[in-house]
Amino acid sequence: MGHPLHLTVPDGVPYIDFEREFDFPVAEVFRAHADPALLGQWLGPRGTHVEVDHWDFRTGGGYHYHHTGPDGVSYSFRGVLHTVRENELVVRTFEFGGYPDSVELEFLAFEDLGDGRCRLRGHTIHPSLEARDGMAASGMESGMSDGYERLEELLAAARTR
Protein backbone atom coordinates (compact mmCIF):
# COMPACT_ATOMS: atom_id res chain seq x y z
CA MET A 1 0.00 0.00 0.00
CA GLY A 2 1.04 3.60 -0.33
CA HIS A 3 1.87 4.41 -3.94
CA PRO A 4 3.26 7.90 -4.46
CA LEU A 5 1.45 10.66 -6.29
CA HIS A 6 3.42 11.82 -9.33
CA LEU A 7 2.50 15.39 -10.17
CA THR A 8 4.08 17.53 -12.88
CA VAL A 9 3.71 21.22 -13.62
CA PRO A 10 5.07 21.65 -17.16
CA ASP A 11 6.84 24.86 -18.27
CA GLY A 12 5.02 27.24 -20.57
CA VAL A 13 1.67 25.44 -20.88
CA PRO A 14 -1.21 25.91 -18.38
CA TYR A 15 -1.52 22.27 -17.42
CA ILE A 16 -1.02 20.07 -14.38
CA ASP A 17 -0.58 16.32 -14.88
CA PHE A 18 -0.67 13.63 -12.26
CA GLU A 19 -0.64 9.89 -11.88
CA ARG A 20 -1.40 7.60 -8.98
CA GLU A 21 -1.63 3.82 -8.80
CA PHE A 22 -3.84 1.90 -6.39
CA ASP A 23 -3.79 -1.72 -5.25
CA PHE A 24 -7.55 -1.72 -5.63
CA PRO A 25 -9.79 -2.55 -8.57
CA VAL A 26 -10.70 0.27 -10.89
CA ALA A 27 -14.40 -0.07 -10.02
CA GLU A 28 -13.70 0.61 -6.32
CA VAL A 29 -11.52 3.65 -6.99
CA PHE A 30 -14.05 5.02 -9.45
CA ARG A 31 -16.88 4.50 -6.97
CA ALA A 32 -14.94 6.40 -4.31
CA HIS A 33 -15.01 9.36 -6.72
CA ALA A 34 -18.64 8.91 -7.75
CA ASP A 35 -20.39 8.23 -4.44
CA PRO A 36 -20.68 11.40 -2.34
CA ALA A 37 -20.85 9.42 0.92
CA LEU A 38 -17.45 7.89 0.12
CA LEU A 39 -15.95 11.05 -1.37
CA GLY A 40 -16.66 12.97 1.83
CA GLN A 41 -14.50 10.48 3.72
CA TRP A 42 -11.28 10.86 1.76
CA LEU A 43 -11.18 14.05 -0.29
CA GLY A 44 -8.63 16.65 0.72
CA PRO A 45 -6.02 17.04 3.45
CA ARG A 46 -6.25 15.17 6.74
CA GLY A 47 -8.06 17.12 9.41
CA THR A 48 -10.48 18.73 6.98
CA HIS A 49 -14.14 17.92 6.81
CA VAL A 50 -16.07 17.76 3.54
CA GLU A 51 -19.73 18.53 3.12
CA VAL A 52 -21.37 17.79 -0.19
CA ASP A 53 -24.00 20.41 -0.99
CA HIS A 54 -25.00 19.15 -4.42
CA TRP A 55 -23.96 15.99 -6.24
CA ASP A 56 -25.29 14.84 -9.61
CA PHE A 57 -22.55 12.59 -10.91
CA ARG A 58 -23.44 11.92 -14.54
CA THR A 59 -22.73 13.45 -17.94
CA GLY A 60 -24.42 16.85 -17.85
CA GLY A 61 -24.64 16.88 -14.06
CA GLY A 62 -22.92 19.12 -11.55
CA TYR A 63 -21.52 19.30 -8.04
CA HIS A 64 -20.84 21.66 -5.17
CA TYR A 65 -19.04 20.84 -1.93
CA HIS A 66 -17.11 22.63 0.75
CA HIS A 67 -14.14 21.73 2.93
CA THR A 68 -13.85 22.99 6.47
CA GLY A 69 -10.39 23.00 8.02
CA PRO A 70 -9.46 22.58 11.69
CA ASP A 71 -9.52 26.40 11.98
CA GLY A 72 -13.19 26.46 10.95
CA VAL A 73 -12.50 28.19 7.64
CA SER A 74 -14.53 26.83 4.71
CA TYR A 75 -13.51 26.53 1.07
CA SER A 76 -16.16 25.87 -1.54
CA PHE A 77 -15.78 24.16 -4.90
CA ARG A 78 -18.20 23.64 -7.76
CA GLY A 79 -18.35 22.47 -11.33
CA VAL A 80 -20.21 20.68 -14.08
CA LEU A 81 -19.64 17.20 -15.48
CA HIS A 82 -18.96 17.16 -19.19
CA THR A 83 -18.46 13.38 -19.37
CA VAL A 84 -18.89 10.55 -16.89
CA ARG A 85 -18.08 7.04 -18.16
CA GLU A 86 -18.17 4.53 -15.34
CA ASN A 87 -14.79 3.06 -14.36
CA GLU A 88 -13.17 4.92 -17.23
CA LEU A 89 -13.32 8.69 -17.57
CA VAL A 90 -14.54 11.85 -15.86
CA VAL A 91 -14.24 15.23 -17.59
CA ARG A 92 -15.45 18.06 -15.41
CA THR A 93 -14.96 21.73 -14.65
CA PHE A 94 -13.66 22.85 -11.26
CA GLU A 95 -13.78 26.25 -9.62
CA PHE A 96 -12.58 27.30 -6.18
CA GLY A 97 -14.95 29.86 -4.68
CA GLY A 98 -11.99 31.95 -3.49
CA TYR A 99 -10.94 32.62 -7.12
CA PRO A 100 -14.20 33.29 -8.92
CA ASP A 101 -14.20 32.71 -12.69
CA SER A 102 -10.81 30.98 -12.60
CA VAL A 103 -12.28 27.76 -13.95
CA GLU A 104 -10.25 24.69 -14.80
CA LEU A 105 -11.16 21.64 -16.84
CA GLU A 106 -10.11 18.28 -15.41
CA PHE A 107 -9.67 14.95 -17.15
CA LEU A 108 -9.58 11.92 -14.82
CA ALA A 109 -8.83 8.64 -16.60
CA PHE A 110 -9.24 5.37 -14.69
CA GLU A 111 -7.26 2.46 -16.07
CA ASP A 112 -7.55 -1.20 -15.09
CA LEU A 113 -4.05 -2.67 -14.58
CA GLY A 114 -5.26 -6.21 -13.91
CA ASP A 115 -4.66 -8.18 -10.69
CA GLY A 116 -7.06 -5.91 -8.85
CA ARG A 117 -4.90 -2.84 -9.46
CA CYS A 118 -5.54 0.39 -11.29
CA ARG A 119 -4.02 3.70 -12.31
CA LEU A 120 -5.61 7.13 -12.11
CA ARG A 121 -4.26 9.71 -14.56
CA GLY A 122 -5.23 13.34 -14.30
CA HIS A 123 -4.78 16.23 -16.72
CA THR A 124 -6.03 19.66 -15.70
CA ILE A 125 -6.14 22.63 -18.05
CA HIS A 126 -6.28 26.19 -16.77
CA PRO A 127 -7.32 29.46 -18.39
CA SER A 128 -3.84 30.99 -18.01
CA LEU A 129 -0.35 30.16 -16.79
CA GLU A 130 -0.93 32.49 -13.83
CA ALA A 131 -4.07 30.58 -12.85
CA ARG A 132 -2.22 27.28 -13.17
CA ASP A 133 0.73 28.53 -11.12
CA GLY A 134 -1.64 29.81 -8.44
CA MET A 135 -3.32 26.41 -8.21
CA ALA A 136 0.02 24.56 -8.14
CA ALA A 137 1.23 26.81 -5.31
CA SER A 138 -1.95 26.39 -3.25
CA GLY A 139 -0.96 23.24 -1.41
CA MET A 140 -2.81 21.18 -3.98
CA GLU A 141 -0.13 18.50 -4.18
CA SER A 142 -0.01 17.70 -0.47
CA GLY A 143 -3.80 17.86 -0.25
CA MET A 144 -4.15 15.40 -3.12
CA SER A 145 -1.42 13.15 -1.78
CA ASP A 146 -3.14 13.03 1.64
CA GLY A 147 -6.48 12.46 -0.04
CA TYR A 148 -5.33 9.45 -2.04
CA GLU A 149 -3.76 7.89 1.06
CA ARG A 150 -7.07 8.35 2.85
CA LEU A 151 -8.87 6.83 -0.14
CA GLU A 152 -6.66 3.70 0.15
CA GLU A 153 -7.30 3.50 3.88
CA LEU A 154 -11.04 3.82 3.30
CA LEU A 155 -11.10 1.07 0.69
CA ALA A 156 -8.87 -1.16 2.85
CA ALA A 157 -11.19 -0.67 5.82
CA ALA A 158 -14.24 -1.48 3.67
CA ARG A 159 -12.52 -4.68 2.58
CA THR A 160 -11.79 -5.97 6.10
CA ARG A 161 -15.33 -5.33 7.21
Place this chain on the structure above:
Amino acid sequence: MANALRLTAPEGTPLVHYVREFDLPAAEVFHAHADPELYRQWIGPRGLSTRIDVHDCRTGGAYRFVQRGTDEEQDAPEYAFRGVFHTVRENELIVQTFEYEAWPDVVTLEYARFEELPGGRCRLTGRSVYPTLEARERYLSEFMEAGMSEGYERLEELLAEVLGGQGG
Protein backbone atom coordinates in the same frame (compact mmCIF):
# COMPACT_ATOMS: atom_id res chain seq x y z
CA MET B 1 -14.10 45.90 -41.72
CA ALA B 2 -13.87 47.67 -38.40
CA ASN B 3 -15.60 44.86 -36.55
CA ALA B 4 -13.54 42.02 -38.02
CA LEU B 5 -12.72 39.03 -35.86
CA ARG B 6 -9.20 39.21 -34.43
CA LEU B 7 -7.99 35.76 -33.50
CA THR B 8 -4.60 34.95 -32.00
CA ALA B 9 -3.04 31.61 -31.19
CA PRO B 10 0.17 32.22 -29.22
CA GLU B 11 2.99 29.90 -30.30
CA GLY B 12 3.69 26.97 -28.03
CA THR B 13 0.51 27.38 -25.96
CA PRO B 14 -2.82 25.52 -26.14
CA LEU B 15 -4.72 28.83 -26.15
CA VAL B 16 -6.77 30.75 -28.66
CA HIS B 17 -7.80 34.34 -27.92
CA TYR B 18 -10.25 36.33 -29.95
CA VAL B 19 -11.90 39.72 -29.94
CA ARG B 20 -14.91 40.80 -31.96
CA GLU B 21 -16.77 44.08 -31.67
CA PHE B 22 -20.37 44.63 -32.67
CA ASP B 23 -22.39 47.75 -33.45
CA LEU B 24 -25.00 46.28 -31.14
CA PRO B 25 -25.61 46.41 -27.39
CA ALA B 26 -24.08 43.66 -25.23
CA ALA B 27 -27.56 42.50 -24.21
CA GLU B 28 -28.49 41.76 -27.84
CA VAL B 29 -25.29 39.87 -28.59
CA PHE B 30 -25.60 37.93 -25.35
CA HIS B 31 -29.22 37.10 -26.15
CA ALA B 32 -28.15 35.74 -29.56
CA HIS B 33 -25.91 33.28 -27.69
CA ALA B 34 -28.42 32.33 -25.01
CA ASP B 35 -31.60 31.96 -27.08
CA PRO B 36 -31.62 28.62 -28.94
CA GLU B 37 -33.77 29.88 -31.81
CA LEU B 38 -31.38 32.78 -32.48
CA TYR B 39 -28.24 30.73 -31.82
CA ARG B 40 -29.36 28.14 -34.37
CA GLN B 41 -29.53 30.80 -37.06
CA TRP B 42 -26.00 32.14 -36.82
CA ILE B 43 -23.62 29.59 -35.24
CA GLY B 44 -21.02 28.22 -37.65
CA PRO B 45 -20.03 28.95 -41.22
CA ARG B 46 -22.38 29.85 -44.04
CA GLY B 47 -23.72 26.89 -45.96
CA LEU B 48 -24.49 24.77 -42.91
CA SER B 49 -27.82 24.46 -41.17
CA THR B 50 -28.03 23.80 -37.46
CA ARG B 51 -30.41 21.67 -35.46
CA ILE B 52 -30.46 22.32 -31.71
CA ASP B 53 -31.03 19.25 -29.55
CA VAL B 54 -30.55 20.98 -26.21
CA HIS B 55 -29.58 24.57 -25.40
CA ASP B 56 -30.04 25.17 -21.72
CA CYS B 57 -27.90 28.29 -21.45
CA ARG B 58 -27.72 28.76 -17.68
CA THR B 59 -25.16 27.84 -15.03
CA GLY B 60 -25.23 24.02 -14.83
CA GLY B 61 -27.10 23.58 -18.10
CA ALA B 62 -26.04 21.60 -21.16
CA TYR B 63 -26.16 22.00 -24.93
CA ARG B 64 -25.89 19.92 -28.07
CA PHE B 65 -26.30 20.93 -31.70
CA VAL B 66 -25.83 19.21 -35.03
CA GLN B 67 -24.80 20.93 -38.27
CA ARG B 68 -25.08 19.68 -41.82
CA GLY B 69 -24.84 21.01 -45.35
CA THR B 70 -27.97 22.71 -46.62
CA ASP B 71 -27.77 20.99 -50.00
CA GLU B 72 -30.26 18.31 -50.94
CA GLU B 73 -27.90 15.38 -50.46
CA GLN B 74 -29.29 12.84 -48.08
CA ASP B 75 -25.81 11.74 -47.07
CA ALA B 76 -24.42 15.20 -46.33
CA PRO B 77 -22.04 14.85 -43.40
CA GLU B 78 -23.22 15.89 -39.96
CA TYR B 79 -21.14 17.62 -37.30
CA ALA B 80 -22.31 17.27 -33.71
CA PHE B 81 -21.10 19.42 -30.81
CA ARG B 82 -21.92 19.28 -27.14
CA GLY B 83 -20.93 20.66 -23.77
CA VAL B 84 -22.01 22.03 -20.42
CA PHE B 85 -22.28 25.59 -19.12
CA HIS B 86 -20.14 26.13 -16.03
CA THR B 87 -21.13 29.78 -15.59
CA VAL B 88 -23.71 31.93 -17.34
CA ARG B 89 -24.02 35.54 -16.15
CA GLU B 90 -26.42 37.50 -18.28
CA ASN B 91 -24.83 40.09 -20.59
CA GLU B 92 -21.46 39.41 -19.01
CA LEU B 93 -19.87 35.96 -19.06
CA ILE B 94 -20.27 32.42 -20.39
CA VAL B 95 -17.82 29.68 -19.33
CA GLN B 96 -18.53 26.38 -21.04
CA THR B 97 -17.02 23.13 -22.22
CA PHE B 98 -16.98 22.20 -25.90
CA GLU B 99 -16.54 18.91 -27.71
CA TYR B 100 -16.78 17.94 -31.37
CA GLU B 101 -18.23 14.47 -31.06
CA ALA B 102 -16.18 13.05 -33.92
CA TRP B 103 -13.09 13.79 -31.80
CA PRO B 104 -14.30 12.17 -28.60
CA ASP B 105 -12.87 13.30 -25.27
CA VAL B 106 -10.94 16.20 -26.82
CA VAL B 107 -12.79 18.69 -24.65
CA THR B 108 -12.12 22.43 -24.68
CA LEU B 109 -12.73 25.04 -21.98
CA GLU B 110 -14.20 28.25 -23.41
CA TYR B 111 -14.66 31.72 -21.99
CA ALA B 112 -16.77 34.41 -23.66
CA ARG B 113 -16.95 37.85 -22.04
CA PHE B 114 -19.46 40.49 -23.13
CA GLU B 115 -18.49 44.08 -22.52
CA GLU B 116 -20.60 47.17 -23.14
CA LEU B 117 -18.94 49.93 -25.19
CA PRO B 118 -20.14 53.51 -25.63
CA GLY B 119 -22.61 54.24 -28.42
CA GLY B 120 -24.67 51.05 -28.16
CA ARG B 121 -21.70 48.91 -29.15
CA CYS B 122 -20.09 45.95 -27.43
CA ARG B 123 -17.00 43.79 -27.40
CA LEU B 124 -16.91 40.02 -27.19
CA THR B 125 -13.62 38.64 -25.83
CA GLY B 126 -13.05 34.92 -26.01
CA ARG B 127 -10.50 32.47 -24.79
CA SER B 128 -10.36 28.76 -25.57
CA VAL B 129 -8.05 26.34 -23.79
CA TYR B 130 -7.34 23.02 -25.50
CA PRO B 131 -6.30 19.82 -23.72
CA THR B 132 -3.18 19.44 -25.91
CA LEU B 133 -1.19 21.59 -28.33
CA GLU B 134 -2.13 19.16 -31.13
CA ALA B 135 -5.83 19.59 -30.38
CA ARG B 136 -5.53 23.34 -30.81
CA GLU B 137 -3.79 23.00 -34.18
CA ARG B 138 -6.44 20.58 -35.36
CA TYR B 139 -9.31 22.87 -34.36
CA LEU B 140 -7.61 25.91 -35.84
CA SER B 141 -7.00 24.27 -39.18
CA GLU B 142 -10.40 22.60 -39.54
CA PHE B 143 -12.91 24.92 -37.96
CA MET B 144 -12.10 28.05 -36.35
CA GLU B 145 -11.20 31.06 -38.32
CA ALA B 146 -13.63 30.84 -41.23
CA GLY B 147 -16.43 29.32 -39.17
CA MET B 148 -16.16 31.86 -36.41
CA SER B 149 -15.81 34.94 -38.56
CA GLU B 150 -18.71 33.92 -40.80
CA GLY B 151 -20.78 33.04 -37.76
CA TYR B 152 -20.35 36.50 -36.25
CA GLU B 153 -21.24 38.11 -39.58
CA ARG B 154 -24.40 36.03 -39.63
CA LEU B 155 -25.10 37.10 -36.03
CA GLU B 156 -24.89 40.75 -37.09
CA GLU B 157 -27.16 40.16 -40.07
CA LEU B 158 -29.65 38.25 -37.96
CA LEU B 159 -29.83 40.90 -35.26
CA ALA B 160 -30.12 43.67 -37.87
CA GLU B 161 -33.11 41.78 -39.25
CA VAL B 162 -34.69 41.05 -35.87
CA LEU B 163 -34.18 44.58 -34.54
CA GLY B 164 -35.17 46.12 -37.88
CA GLY B 165 -38.34 43.99 -37.85
CA GLN B 166 -39.24 45.51 -34.50
CA GLY B 167 -39.21 48.93 -36.11
CA GLY B 168 -36.29 49.92 -33.87
